[in-house]
Amino acid sequence: MGLNPRELRRALKRMGIEAEELNAVKVSIETSDGKTLEVESPQVMIVRAKGQPTMIYVVGEPREVKEEAKVTISDDDVRLVAEQAGVDLETARRALEEAKGDIAEAILRLRGSP
Numbered sequence: 796m797g798l799n800p801r802e803l804r805r806a807l808k809r810m811g812i813e814a815e816e817l818n819a820v821k822v823s824i825e826t827s828d829g830k831t832l833e834v835e836s837p838q839v840m841i842v843r844a845k846g847q848p849t850m851i852y853v854v855g856e857p858r859e860v861k862e863e864a865k866v867t868i869s870d871d872d873v874r875l876v877a878e879q880a881g882v883d884l885e886t887a888r889r890a891l892e893e894a895k896g897d898i899a900e901a902i903l904r905l906r907g908s909p
Contacts, residue, residue: 811845822853823860831860866896880905 807814817839824832837855844850868891877887879902887901894900 813843815841815843817841822855824857831862832857833860834858866892868892868896872896872898876901876905 804814819837819839820835822834822837822839824834826832834853834855834857837853839854840852842850842852868888872891873884873888876882876891876898877884880887880890882890882905886905890901890905891898894904
């Protein structure tokens with residue numbers, strides 16, 4: 796015989812504990828060793844108690860996210876792609892980002908070649 800959620804909140808409030816449920820879509824956690832964990836469709840509860848640090852509870856199945864290495868794109872590469880493809884610098888930078896820094900691929904994409 797358990798308490799319904801409303802009664803539970805009242806009981807917690809009488810004890811000086813506030814609980815708030817968040818309608819979260821995804822929770823990401825970055826660890827100190829550089830890994831990223833994600834929980835899709837989690838149940839998230841924020842609990843505040845007088846004189847205590849705020850606690851956040853996340854319930855769900857975590858999965859490790861493999862992140863791609865960030866590509867450094869130089870201004871010279873952007874100018875080269877812009878000149879060769881006949882586009883502005885912003886468009887050239889976006890194409891290079893999409894091509895993960897591959898100059899030839901960025902130019903071909905901008906020219907409409909496969």
